[in-house]
Amino acid sequence: MPKAVAIVGQIVLYGAFAAFIGFFATYPRYRPIPDDAALIKLSMSHLGGRECRKRTPEELENMPRNMRAPLDCPRHRSDIKLEVDLDGQPLFSTIMQPTGLSKDGVSTVYKRFQLKAGSYRLSVRMNDNLINPGYNHVKEEQITLKPAQVLVIDFNPDKGGLFFRQ
Structure with a gap:
């Protein structure tokens, strides 16, 4: 008898737990x-440009022959300036900084x-x-958003730069 009561009690407790x-x-x-x-989701990761400069002939002459690279490119990457406008009004503006100890990683924003x-x-x-003034990537488009729709703003240099994905 006690075994049957234990089985019925387990069934009741398991049923109550499943209902919960x-x-x-x-x-x-x-x-x-x-x-x-x-x-609208703004989600991108991108490597900023390097701020290279051309070495002068005098600098090249003073360097060992095996190190005479015409460009001097530091390891760190440039910050990335990003602005988003909606109907002509500023929606978001930021300067993304590169990651990494040497500031040589990607800049990310979400x-x-x-x-x-x-x-x-x-x-x-x-x-x-940011050495170059102005904006080198611009995307402007008329969009129509339906209820519960998500539009993603992304960057891919292989797809022409900035793009909108619905």
Whole structure:
């Protein structure tokens, strides 16, 4: 008799535990963003340019023959300036600094913007070598975001630089 009571007790407890897990697996419902909103995610990693300079003939003459490289390129990378505008208004601006002890690693940024679904003019400008003035990568496009849609702003030099992925 005590063995049957133990089995029934285990069935009741396991059933209560399964119901508890089942209830909280579906309720409360998780909503990462409201139903009428969309997301723009800025996510990129990029190596900044090197700030090389050309050595003078006098410098080259004073160097050993096996070290006469015409360009002097320090190990560190340039900071990267990035600006994002939405409908002509500044949305985000930053200067990304290279990682690593010698400042020779990638510069990374991740930012998330929640906005109402609709049509916008999105403009992204980036300069990956701050020795040169202005922006050497620019992407501007009219976008239409649907509710719960995610648009990613990324950079890939093999795909032409800045691009938007929906």
